[in-house]
Amino acid sequence: MGRQNFFEKLESKINLQKEYEKIDSLVLQPHWYGNASIEDDIERYFKNWKYKANYLSFNEIREQLGFTYTFDGIVAKSYGCINNINDFFDYCEMIVNMIYTIPEGKRLFHEERINELQRLINYDLNYFNHEIRKVGDKYLIIQKDASVSEVVDIVEDSLAKIILEYNHYVLKGDLETKKNILVKIANALEPKRSEIKGINNQLYKDYFYLINNMEIRHNNSDSSDTSNYNAYFDKLTLKEKEEWYDEIYQMGLLIFLLLENKERSTKVANIKNLQSDAKK
Structure with missing residues (x-):
């Protein structure tokens, strides 16, 4: 060296x-x-x-x-x-x-x-x-996290606090608190499901599948509950579960950014239409 x-x-x-x-x-x-x-x-x-x-x-x-x-x-x-x-x-x-x-x-x-x-x-x-x-x-x-910084600037303050809290250093390994935050993020996105589906259908399906099958909204570790039990998730280590939670968190951030970009694209389309009408 x-x-x-x-x-x-x-x-x-x-x-x-x-x-x-x-x-x-x-x-x-x-x-x-x-x-x-x-x-x-x-x-x-x-x-x-x-x-x-x-x-x-x-x-x-x-x-x-x-x-x-x-x-x-x-x-x-x-x-x-x-x-x-x-x-x-x-x-x-x-x-x-x-x-x-x-x-x-x-x-x-x-x-x-x-x-x-x-x-x-x-x-x-x-x-x-x-x-x-x-x-x-x-x-x-x-x-x-660049994505976090971008998202907290475009969502309401109460949601921004929740999003920032997920990245706090003391939450590493705290699956229960991370799960609760993911529930709140999912609840904020729930009313926008049709918009999300229209923007990126695959992301829409993947995100809400994980929300419903990775012990976030439902108990997916109870083998007696055949409707919600997820054998794959149940057998994961705590470290692997946390890695999935972090992936779901990042997917949620991406959805917020895509929703914001849709609004921006709509504004651009409106400008194009106004310019086109002016030329007629």
């Missing part, structure tokens, strides 16, 4: 523990001695956070998730351990959401540091093909 140049070395494998400590140092350290840090202001305004549940402080959440810190003299130092990629995602998601507990006017005081930590988080997430997306009033880390 040839010698790496400067830029290739800069893009070497990310050390998640080091990245966590770098980002957390921006949160913990004040601009200069005696001033509030980002951490201080998160703690100050934590009481106003609508999702605080039974937590009394931000520090309590840090302790619960293992992202603690201690003091070396007057300097705060991160004390948590990042053991895997999900730990790092948990930390980043926590920090991004907590920053927005600080009122906008107060955030301006920390603007330079907030911009820097967001730059680091965005770079690291992009390295792992993930990104931060705002879903309602929450900020979630989801896997990057």
Whole structure:
């Protein structure tokens, strides 16, 4: 293997523990001695956070998730351990959401540091093909997917939240939650069945066959129910079932895009007709 140049070395494998400590140092350290840090202001305004549940402080959440810190003299130092990629995602998601507990006017005081930590988080997430997306009033880390980005821009907000949720990193392996999301997507497409059939009949048949035979709308694993039992699906491993669920999800996204394109094609056809009539 040839010698790496400067830029290739800069893009070497990310050390998640080091990245966590770098980002957390921006949160913990004040601009200069005696001033509030980002951490201080998160703690100050934590009481106003609508999702605080039974937590009394931000520090309590840090302790619960293992992202603690201690003091070396007057300097705060991160004390948590990042053991895997999900730990790092948990930390980043926590920090991004907590920053927005600080009122906008107060955030301006920390603007330079907030911009820097967001730059680091965005770079690291992009390295792992993930990104931060705002879903309602929450900020979630989801896997990057061009189809998802296109679809959430053309559907109503409530459906966009559902579609984005499917790609959230914590849902990997959670078949029950994924199934519930697929049911909601199928329900949104149900009234458009005739349109879908007219656009792509094979996709229409395949999608609704899978929805009805892969334990999404019906119990297809009960051998005593001869009308719904699917022996093929029943014998799949959990990993194989999840792969099918992900395929069905992608098919649903494709249908939304095709429906949007039909509307666009109709508009173009109308323009052509108007132009043709004008020439007569």
